[in-house]
Amino acid sequence: MSKPIVYVGMSGGVDSSVSALLLKEQGYKVVGVYMKNWSQDLPGMKCPWAEDLADAKRVAVKLGIDFLVWDFEKEYREKVVEYMLREFQAGNTPNPDIMCNQEIKFKLFYKRAMEAGADFIATGHYARAILGGSCRLFSSSISQELNGGGSPEPSPAYIDLLRAADENKDQTYFLYRISEEALAHTIFPIGDMKKPEVKKLAEERGLHNAYKKESMGVCFVGEVGMKDFLKEYIDTQSGEIREIESERVLGYHEGAVFYTIGQRHGLYISGGLPYYVVKKDIGRNIVYVSKNLNHEAIWTKELKLKDIFFRANSAELRGRQISVRLRHRAPLILATFDGEKLYFESEIKRPASGQSAVLYNDEICLGGGIIAD
């Protein structure tokens, strides 16, 4: 019998390198793929793609596996970057990594790998995909209904997306929108491991990137930060910074779209206690701030979600107590969900609109949605 074929996305980092290594040692025929999503340098921002590609290839050569470069730049720009810019311009704070997983890694890469003859794809995400599900309460027909019909053909098996063994690194927050079909063909080789173990294994096997600095989030934003990146595409437009309680003008900003609720840096207001951004009026280009950490605009007991994505098992969540994650690595908060709104037991700090709320039942990711205004 020929070996099953896995196409593994290799970014040049230690996580995807060790993933490829493990698959190879487990006896798969492994093909490494570097997804070239962004290569453009911007003034003062060197995109590290060529070095990342070399790191990925170096590991592939060491493992003796085939290695390919797939160019998704056009699609990444259309599906991820343009979405991101559109959302920021609408006053939201989108998460491009979630979109990248949904549209690029677990759609384009998945499809292309399958067309190329793969049996599975794999990535270096800290997450687990478990066949069959352990504590399902409802059948999939409900989830298909919830997802607006979907494919009438039942999927080959139910695959649950589970939080990683390393709670500190769990990346299911970024994966909640990936398709059931892709998940059913995905291996997360390091989902059962802790990060220090991954690094140690890389070192033991002589992988040169065992201690490579982790790339944080969107590579092209890199070290300069989102604001500087956005300025390349969105014109600055000066506007007022007002204290929300008094409507007093405290200063000026370069564009309300560059600010996020809760932000307290880069306001150029001096003296006394720090001010926080509590509200943005995109239409009038006004940023509202407050010194009052208890201001009602910051706190809420409920959140409305839109563009909700239900996973196969998500019917479990109706009316039940579930856990919610509002940011990557943020602690889980208990809540109930009525299909549109999340209700929290006590007040939470309001996350920025455009971010995601990801829902869990114990370890199982149930899906999630985008936080509405």
Next chain:
Amino acid sequence: MIYLDHAAATPVAEKVLRAMEPYFARDFFNPSAAYLPAKKVAADYIEAKGVIAHAIGAKAADLVITAGATEANNLAFTAVGGKASKRALILYLETEHDSVRRVAEACGGLAIRVLPSGVIDLADLRAKLTDEVEMISVSLVNNELGVIQPLAEIAGIIREVKLDRLKRGVKTQLLLHSDASQALNLLDINVARLGVDLLTLNAAKVYGPKGVGALYVAHGVRLSPLTVGGGQEKGLRSGTENVPGVIGFAEAAKLAKEHLSGNRKKYTAWREILLKNLQGYELINKKHTLDNFIVVCYNGIDAERLVFLLEERGVYVATGAACAASKGVRSHVLAAIGLSETQIAGSLRLTLGETNNEEQILEAAKIINEAVEIERKRLEI
């Protein structure tokens, strides 16, 4: 370690290092300062410039010291586009390094073709040498192939054209620039014999320090500074002089001249040994090449994988030029000489140098053969 990438960088020679050392902490003075110890440093600096200039048959006053060859190349192009010429045109060889190509392209340059050997197509040069052309830039040695260009012959054509322009009353200047970064220790460079108006030199390629280069500027050629300030280097390159760097460059230039013929003989012999012991390759740079340059192609194999396999085994080699390869772009040089995509992908550049010996060359051949075999097995070819 067996280092076969001397065209990318050379280690600083022991003698060079020793010559530079006093100028970091002991003789650290600013050459522009008024007191005597500083004047001594200024004198040493001028003397060192003289040594570098002498190595190419020029005088200290003809050199502008820069921070490397890229800057010297950029500075050379400021000779074009003065007040008289609105439609200045630059011709450059299509196989030039990016530090020439990108500047030339930015000022509306036109590429001259090379023949399949990598040597300039003189017919193409003549055809493109219209009255608007102000400058021609052709590197003495190509950095990816080691191919030596017939500069004196090009200079001859330029002389003819200049004479003809003079007869017809065409006032446009016509300058010849050459990047000779790779060549100082392997070719006898003389600016008068080559007939160049501007010549780029680089210490880092000839066992001198990195970040030091020079531009030879013939009498009467007018440049504009890229950096302004204190007016050093005759106002063409402001900034406190890199004294240790220039002292080191001078020592490196001196050594290059002393060992010129010895180096050539040694590298020619090693090149032959390497070519005899390597297996299953096609030699790309057959003729008109520097003695230490070997470009071999393993068609069907990804040379980049070989680089990583060899790196693991302690042998350091290159695919195209280091900068081109790190950007993930295929070599424009290998494309220009008519290699196919798979030939370009399968090409390795091996450049010999002072860190090598005959034993290493034999060992390297063996390891390269093994790496190629690993890839052939994987691909089942």
